[in-house]
Amino acid sequence: MDVPFALEQIAGWQRASLKLPDWASHDGLIFPPQVPMEQCSSQFTAQYKARLAQRLLAEEAVDDDSPASLVDLTGGFGVDFSYMSRVFNRAIYM
Known part of the structure; x- marks a missing residue:
């Protein structure tokens, strides 16, 4: 072992x-x-960021059919990305 x-x-x-x-x-x-x-961010911080992104997307929504994309160039541990990507139509992690 x-x-x-x-x-x-x-x-x-x-x-x-x-x-x-x-x-x-x-x-x-x-x-x-x-x-x-x-x-890395905590789960709770990442969930807060996801809620914030969701709220900002809703405020900026011009057309419900327009896809919202997230690109994470930070390349960290991926905690924020794992939660924030759920509120976007497309997400890319680098």
Whole structure:
């Protein structure tokens, strides 16, 4: 058994269970090293950003048939993208 990896996964799950509870609830998820987990947005922050994007899209809607696109060029851990992409017709993550 790879003990350092196992310990990293336990610590990662512990951090994710507080910061990303939806993600932590999925079996088989491999957690990254400590730094990306510390630097990523929390689930709650990402959900707030998604609600804000949804509200802004609704305010700016000129035509209900016009597709709304999201392009995330930040290339971070993807937490914000995973929630914000749900309110867009098309989403691209770089």
